[in-house]
Amino acid sequence: MPNHAALLLPTAVARAIEAWLAEDVSSFDYGGYVVGDAEKTATLYCKSRGVLAGVPFFDEVFRQTGCTVVWAVEEGAEIDPDGGRVAVATVRGPARRILMGERVALNILARCSGVASRARRLRALADAHGFAGAVAGTRKTTPGFRLVEKYGMEVGGADTHRMDLSTMVMLKDNHVWATGSITRAVAEARRVAGFSVKIEVECQSEAEAAEAIEAGADIVMLDNFPPAALNAAALSLKSRHARRPVLVEASGGITEETAAQYMGPGVDIISFGSMTQGVPHVDFSLKIAH
Known part of the structure; x- marks a missing residue:
């Protein structure tokens, strides 16, 4: 086709x-x-x-x-x-x-x-393990060449994640530290982004992810978690916050060799900087x- x-x-x-x-x-x-x-x-x-x-x-x-x-x-x-x-x-x-x-x-x-x-191989790996979630590339692209690289992800069958700073709010550690708290950062983001733009929060612990969900985040990124801890935290968050559906993203140093370990039932998205870096x-x- x-x-x-x-x-x-x-x-x-x-x-x-x-x-x-x-x-x-x-x-x-x-x-x-x-x-x-x-x-x-x-x-x-x-x-x-x-x-x-x-x-x-x-x-x-x-x-x-x-x-x-x-x-x-x-x-x-x-x-x-x-x-x-x-x-x-x-x-x-x-x-x-x-x-x-x-x-x-x-x-x-x-x-x-x-x-x-690489995108095709990662998507095939996910399919082989019965992982129905998104396999996504990050914004770690070559300056001036992002459109080509994101296009390559699309052709390969991967999710392109956010294209730029305007297409989704991603609150990382520096945003939280500069603002004072996850709750305050999410509130400020929602005030300016309105209803049409999703908000994602990078989290270093399950407690931070829970705070982000309670504050109104649409997506929580569990960053640099070991695979077993990540899968356990994802299931726990989904169970504890069942009344407020939220997407859980696994990210941070995930490669073709380790990806399958992150494909648990509580994970909705696995994102790869390696989809563009070192390819x-x-x-x-x-x-x-x-």
């Missing part, structure tokens, strides 16, 4: 890619002068296993350089070159224009596909026919 994540993207994608191309060609394109404007065809190859993600960004790069792209593989597909390489798309246009967009397009595709691949890229190359 085709992946329709591209329908989520804003028009700002074009401006971002224009800026990335300008960064890479800041004055003269000497290599472009060498190859000239002869019409050429280049093949995009995938050389390592992963989920293909980032197609709309790749397309926009070459649209702006005056080239066309035809895909042989659908976005969201898992590719396994098995030690070789798989042709996934063809790019046609003037030689210098293909090469002008090559590195920007490959960098985007490699990073986005890497994030999507291996998928290896792509673009070769002009000769």
